[in-house]
Amino acid sequence: MALAVAALGAVAGCGSSDNGTPPAAAGGTVAVVATTPEVADFARNVGGDAVTVTQIIKPNVDPHEYEPTPADIQAIGKAALVVKNGVGLEEWLDQTIESAGFTGTVVDTSQGVALRKGDPGDEEMADGDPHIWHNPRNAKVMAENIEKALVAADKGHADTFRANFQAYAAKLDKLDADNERKFAALPADQRKLVTNHDAFGYYIDRYQLQFVGSVIPSLDTSAELSAKQLQDLVAKIKATGTKAIFSESSLPPKAAEAIARQAGVKVVGGEDALYGDSLGPEGTPQGTYLGAEEHNTDTIVAALGA
Incomplete structure (x- = not known):
C-alpha cells in the first residue's frame, strides 16, 4: 500500500489555490471529497x-480492502x-x-460518537468498532460534524447548511423511531442475527437484538x-433457534450459504442482502443511507x- 500511494502521489494536484484559500469546485460550490458512500x-x-x-469508495466496494486510485489523489x-x-x-x-x-x-465524522470497544487484545477493535453509522443517532452526530465543517468553510451559506442539517436530522429521527416500532412487533426471542461479518454491533445494541455470530468472525x-x-x-x-443467515451486498455469499446448509437455515441474500459496509447503487432507494437502513430493518x- 505504501509504495502504491507514493507512486500515485506524482499525479496529485495542489491542495490550495494560489492565494492560499481553500479551492472551490465548479460554480463556486465547496469542493468536498468523502470517503465512504x-x-x-x-x-x-x-x-x-x-x-x-x-x-471515493463506490457502492458495493469493501472499504476494509480499498486502495486509492490516481483519480482519488487528484480529487483530494x-x-x-x-x-x-x-x-x-x-x-x-x-x-x-x-x-x-x-x-x-479533514472532517472526522466519528467525533462525539460513543464507540463500541472490544477486548484489550482484539487488534481489529483497537480504535473501536468503525461501523458507527448503523445507529441513526450516531448518523445524526456524523451529519452535524459535517454541518459544522461546512459552516466554517463557507460562512456565506451557513444558514443553508444549518437548515439542511435540521431537515435531515428530522428524517434520521423518523428512521430511528420507525426501526424501533418495527422491532417492537417482533418477539424478543426471535431477534437473533447472523451476518456475513461483524458490522452491525451499533444496530444490534440500539434495537436490542441478539448477535449469534458472523460468517467472518471479525470487523475486518x-x-x-x-x-x-x-x-x-x-x-x-441450531441451539439458539436462529432462523436465517443474512448475507451482505459487498461480500460474496458462498460461505454464508455453506454454513446455512449445515445449520439447516435459510440465507437471505440477492436483492435482499443487507447493506453492511456499503449502500446500494446510485439512483435506487437503497443508494441513500435512509433507504439502505430502512431496507435492512424491513x-x-x-x-x-x-
Whole structure:
C-alpha cells in the first residue's frame, strides 16, 4: 500500500489555490471529497446545492480492502474538505492525503460518537468498532460534524447548511423511531442475527437484538473462520433457534450459504442482502443511507418474523 500511494502521489494536484484559500469546485460550490458512500450521502444532504461531493469508495466496494486510485489523489488535492468515517476504517487515507499535498480540513465524522470497544487484545477493535453509522443517532452526530465543517468553510451559506442539517436530522429521527416500532412487533426471542461479518454491533445494541455470530468472525472482511469456529457457529445457530443467515451486498455469499446448509437455515441474500459496509447503487432507494437502513430493518424483521 505504501509504495502504491507514493507512486500515485506524482499525479496529485495542489491542495490550495494560489492565494492560499481553500479551492472551490465548479460554480463556486465547496469542493468536498468523502470517503465512504455513507458519509458522502450525509455531505450531499447537508451541503445541498452549495457543495460538490466526490465520493471515493463506490457502492458495493469493501472499504476494509480499498486502495486509492490516481483519480482519488487528484480529487483530494483539489478539495477544501475531506470527510471520513474515522475509527480506523480508512487506513489508507492519511498517506493518500499526504501524497495529494492536501492543505484543507479533514472532517472526522466519528467525533462525539460513543464507540463500541472490544477486548484489550482484539487488534481489529483497537480504535473501536468503525461501523458507527448503523445507529441513526450516531448518523445524526456524523451529519452535524459535517454541518459544522461546512459552516466554517463557507460562512456565506451557513444558514443553508444549518437548515439542511435540521431537515435531515428530522428524517434520521423518523428512521430511528420507525426501526424501533418495527422491532417492537417482533418477539424478543426471535431477534437473533447472523451476518456475513461483524458490522452491525451499533444496530444490534440500539434495537436490542441478539448477535449469534458472523460468517467472518471479525470487523475486518479479510478474516476467515477456522474449522472449529465454523462448527461452533453452526452449533450456536441450531441451539439458539436462529432462523436465517443474512448475507451482505459487498461480500460474496458462498460461505454464508455453506454454513446455512449445515445449520439447516435459510440465507437471505440477492436483492435482499443487507447493506453492511456499503449502500446500494446510485439512483435506487437503497443508494441513500435512509433507504439502505430502512431496507435492512424491513428485511430482518420479515425474515425473522416469518
